[in-house]
Amino acid sequence: MNMSGLCQSQGELILQVKASIMFLTSWCAYSKKRKDEFSLSIILRTRLIDICGCDIYYLQGYKDQAEFLRSGLYKWEGDARTFDKDGPYIEVVTSPNNPDGTIREAVVNLGEGKLVYDLAYYWPQYTPITHPLDHDIMLFTFSKCTGHAGSRIGWALVKDKEVARKMTEYMQISSIGVSKESQLRAAKILGVLSEGCQHFRTADSENFFEYGHRIMRERWESLQNVVENSKIFSLPKFPQDYCNFTGKYTDSNPAFAWLHSKEDIDWESLLREHKIIGRSGERFGADPKYVRISMFSPPETFNLFLERLSAIIDNTNGNVVGGEESSIIK
């Protein structure tokens, strides 16, 4: 598969073993450059940068990861929009974003900052590939490309050779090398993807990304059909855009549905009562009126989810949830 359609870089290509480790890697690679002062003034930016003026959403887990070991190398700083401290910082831009699927850009733009683009979801099955990206540090992973999260394989495109060298050094320390098992599996996956794309746009058969896009589109249409019956629930709206990979105008089909309720709802309890597992917006630094639902479940599970969500919507439209004697809507 020719990667140049997705991103351009003249820099280094680095194999990684774990996305979350890679974030620390790049943070540390940068902060070590400022060794003389990092213990006082190294400041890191939030994983999530919002350019729409709405609430910020990020995985609470990243904040916990950054803070748990009480490292002397970096510090989690929270919302990028309000960041105004002097000194070096790192802004992590996750685009498309998890949980809400939006395309993001940097917002801080102060002198001593470094940008790390997390492009885990920048694949044509999820979002139109609108243009070749050309950022200084760009992270990719098999995890969201093919679903091989457990193989812990990804890569980084890095323009500055010295930053790339330090990232490689950190990876070596943190992982003691990438195992042969993972390398063999990654090579096999790349081979299969590449083979499927060789006759791209000429053969009748679908390649992996076309197949993925079709499945995701079908699921999103089914979900949108269910949710549009609701008086209080809604889904984000994404504009169609031209995808350079497929050569067509395509829709966004994010990996997660970011469901919103007009009314105050204890989402997790409501869903659990109907045997659906979701994650409250509170776990993403967002309002509890939001909930994140995975669009990745097996087909029969996804269909069950739609059935059960329909039942919830029927109940909430009638303003009765959970039987006659109880109401979860607060």
Place this chain on the structure above:
Amino acid sequence: MNMSGLCQSQGELILQVKASIMFLTSWCAYSKKRKDEFSLSIILRTRLIDICGCDIYYLQGYKDQAEFLRSGLYKWEGDARTFDKDGPYIEVVTSPNNPDGTIREAVVNLGEGKLVYDLAYYWPQYTPITHPLDHDIMLFTFSKCTGHAGSRIGWALVKDKEVARKMTEYMQISSIGVSKESQLRAAKILGVLSEGCQHFRTADSENFFEYGHRIMRERWESLQNVVENSKIFSLPKFPQDYCNFTGKYTDSNPAFAWLHSKEDIDWESLLREHKIIGRSGERFGADPKYVRISMFSPPETFNLFLERLSAIIDNTNGNVVGGEESSIIK
């Protein structure tokens, strides 16, 4: 497969995703118990505990891992034999040990210590399973059991429920959960191992552990035959012992050969000149007269290694290494 032959515990069973993370997990689980004072006095013990009075050997990588992020939660303290500080500490006992394959026990035995047993290599293909282990915290991994290092799956047997809960909490934070891909692969591997052991000691066919033991034994015998021709090189000697798993007296067949030279040698350069990749003893906190060689390479690679090592031994016996004009023996 019935695990009770290998280790006994009344405590918790925890799935892990990464051995090195698990070490930090258990460290942190303990150190958080002493939250009031950890920033000043939490002290951790070396990964490697020696009861033989010889040099200590441990992977330099573990020291680097423990120190790199400058955590406020723990501190690497070095050689366990000389540790005499007051306050809480954690002693990590790797048994059998990497790189030298020896069976290890704790040596510090001070009041406020916790022991973590790393049993990655305590499998019958490497060492006789002499007795059921019954330590407070015991770590296992598929990595060395079946070679699936890249799947990042292991488990811990932990007696104290509160420690187990904290380890689980840390794992959740550090890994954001164990991926379905890894879980599915681990379940498949366990199924295959279990099936192979069902008719253990009754069927003619070898189960996985018998097969592994036979291959490792053949390799060790071949290597011992080559090394015994050397005037200056030697291998560690391990006593036979009764293995409760196989019901026989068996030899130790460590995953690595820990080759020793009577004379000062620049091992890595000497091996590289003969197209062998080894790791100098210096990388394990040991004397540079030692080198670690993997016993895991593919069959044709292992045979090439034996041929090339024979050539080195022929040269060193004649006291000429690397041709007439150069000598690597210092």
